[in-house]
Amino acid sequence: xxxxxxxxxxxxxxxxxxxxxxxxxxxxxxxxxxxxxxxxxxxxxxxxxxxxxxxxxxxxxxxxxxxxxxxxxxxxxxxxxxxxxxxxxxxxxxxxxxxxxxxxxxxxxxxxxxxxxxxxxxxxxxxxxxxxxxxxxxxxxxxxxxxxxxxxxxxxxxxxxxxxxxxxxxxxxxxxxxxxxxxxxxxxxxxxxxxxxxxxxxxxxxxxxxxxxxxxxxxxxxxxxxxxxxxxxxxxxxxxxxxxxxxxxxxxxxxxxxxxxxxxxxxxxxxxxxxxxxxxxxxxxxxxxxxxxxxxxxxxxxxxxxxxxxxxxxxxxxxxxxxxxxxxxxxxxxxxxxxxxxxxxxxxxxxxxxxxxxxxxxx
Numbered sequence: 001x002x003x004x005x006x007x008x009x010x011x012x013x014x015x016x017x018x019x020x021x022x023x024x025x026x027x028x029x030x031x032x033x034x035x036x037x038x039x040x041x042x043x044x045x046x047x048x049x050x051x052x053x054x055x056x057x058x059x060x061x062x063x064x065x066x067x068x069x070x071x072x073x074x075x076x077x078x079x080x081x082x083x084x085x086x087x088x089x090x091x092x093x094x095x096x097x098x099x100x101x102x103x104x105x106x107x108x109x110x111x112x113x114x115x116x117x118x119x120x121x122x123x124x125x126x127x128x129x130x131x132x133x134x135x136x137x138x139x140x141x142x143x144x145x146x147x148x149x150x151x152x153x154x155x156x157x158x159x160x161x162x163x164x165x166x167x168x169x170x171x172x173x174x175x176x177x178x179x180x181x182x183x184x185x186x187x188x189x190x191x192x193x194x195x196x197x198x199x200x201x202x203x204x205x206x207x208x209x210x211x212x213x214x215x216x217x218x219x220x221x222x223x224x225x226x227x228x229x230x231x232x233x234x235x236x237x238x239x240x241x242x243x244x245x246x247x248x249x250x251x252x253x254x255x256x257x258x259x260x261x262x263x264x265x266x267x268x269x270x271x272x273x274x275x276x277x278x279x280x281x282x283x284x285x286x287x288x289x290x291x292x293x294x295x296x297x298x299x300x301x302x303x304x305x306x307x308x309x310x311x312x313x314x315x316x317x318x319x320x321x322x323x324x325x326x327x328x329x330x331x332x333x334x335x336x337x338x339x340x341x342x343x344x345x346x347x348x349x350x351x352x353x354x355x356x357x358x359x360x361x362x363x
Contacts (some may be wrong), residue, residue: 003027004071006346008338009056011076011107014039015336016052018059021339027336028063032056045107046099052093053114067122074342075111076158076334077131081359085134085157085199087341087352089112090116094355097267103133103154107357127352128340130157136198141292142312155202156184163303163329164194171298179293181286183316185306186332187255191285193292201292203285206243210281213255213306216246217281244288247273257309262312279315286320295323305328 010017014036016269019029034048042048060067060341076090078098088094090112098109112128119126134157144151162184168175180194187214203218204211211217220241228238241250249255251274252263263271264316300320303314307330317326331355344350 003069004346005065005069006339006342007070007073007115007118007337009062009073009075009111009118010334010338011052011110011114011253013107014032016055017335018056019335019339020063020065021343023343024336026336026339030059035194044114045101045105045109048107049113049117052110053117056118057279061174062200067118067124067305070118070122070124071120072125072127072342072346073119073122074109074127074129074338075113075115076338076351077112077128077133078109079106079188080131080133080355082135082153083131083133083355084136085130085161085197086358087129087345087350088125088355088358089345089352090119090128091355094128100190108132110234111217125342125346125352127342127345129338130161132157137201138292151208152204153199153202154186154204154206155199156186156190156205156319156332157199158302158334159332160190160192160194160199161182161197162333162340163301164197165340166329167299167301167327173298179296179298180301181289181293181297182301183282183286184304184332185282185302185303185312186212188215189217189282189285189304189306191282193289195293200287201307209285211247212278213248213257214244214246216242216250218238247278254338257306257312261309261311275312276315279312279319282312283316283319284317290323297324299324300326301329302326304332305330307331309316 006021014034016032020027027344079101082099098112101109115126132154134155135153137153142150164180167176168178176197182192182194184190189210190202190205191209192199192202192286208218248260252260252271260271260275286300306312307328313328345352
């Protein structure tokens with residue numbers, strides 16, 4: 001073929017996204033769906049490995065691609081131990097932690113497992129890039145105010161770092177000598193100060209910061225404790241209420257920002273107030289995170305699926321543009337970001353990291 005193809009694998013709960021990239025160009029892609037009945041056959045996420053891998057191999061055959069045509073395989077990183085960002089070679093220790101789900105069970109754990117399996121058949125490198133477990137926050141940022149509960153870093157690192165690189169390229173800035181505040185706005189909302197290529201702080205989108213389409217974000221702790229001990233909810237029910245049934249869903253019965261906009265256009269005052277409140281909370285978080293950078297911010301970047309919502313981004317921009325310019329990068333091109341991370345390692349632009357060298361195993 002005369003091409004240097006990278007196979008990209010991004011497993012989700014009921015689908016597996018796959019793509020073939022030749023450098024930055026996507027040659028082919030597919031979102032392979034898995035029925036609920038099919039998924040229910042497996043006791044654990046790890047046991048889905050062979051089923052998903054076989055479907056990927058069948059797809060490659062349908063594209064007239066042999067694994068000998070591949071230059072590398074890259075998978076979405078899963079819930080590994082806390083680790084610095086970057087592109088990582090997949091190793092035995094990483095596979096072990098992906099298999100057990102060190103910080104939790106999630107389909108993304110299969111990304112590295114399947115990438116490694118296919119790479120072994122082809123005798124080519126396999127990688128993961130900027131998983132959600134990326135942890136570069138400072139010691140000060142870990143202090144919560146309660147010794148028993150340190151603050152954690154669980155962040156949309158893949159997209160946050162990818163869009164920062166993109167803006168640096170557009171503005172001829174050095175990624176490793178720049179400062180940004182990035183708001184990733186999707187099903188969860190992560191707001192991070194980026195300095196010299198590192199994520200210095202972040203709200204945990206599951207339990208802190210702005211509310212999102214379906215998550216509560218930070219809520220008054222005293223009242224939450226009262227609800228927890230009210231005997232109205234089980235642990236699982238309350239967790240589901242905070243993550244899944246809150247935000248837009250809790251107030252307006254939908255997690256779709258487009259439907260919220262439709263409600264506003266139809267004159268729904270509650271929808272207007274809730275959207276304005278979301279913008280208000282995101283704006284406060286952005287300005288708060290700018291203090292980590294001592295207010296020296298090259299730009300504020302709004303990204304993720306909600307960055308397509310012009311009503312929301314306009315409200316945010318009007319509140320925060322007193323600090324610096326605001327750049328919009330709607331959506332999250334995770335497949336391209338994964339391919340670019342693997343390519344940087346293949347071209348020695350960035351040295352691929354070794355999981356064992358970058359993680360403390362006595363935590």
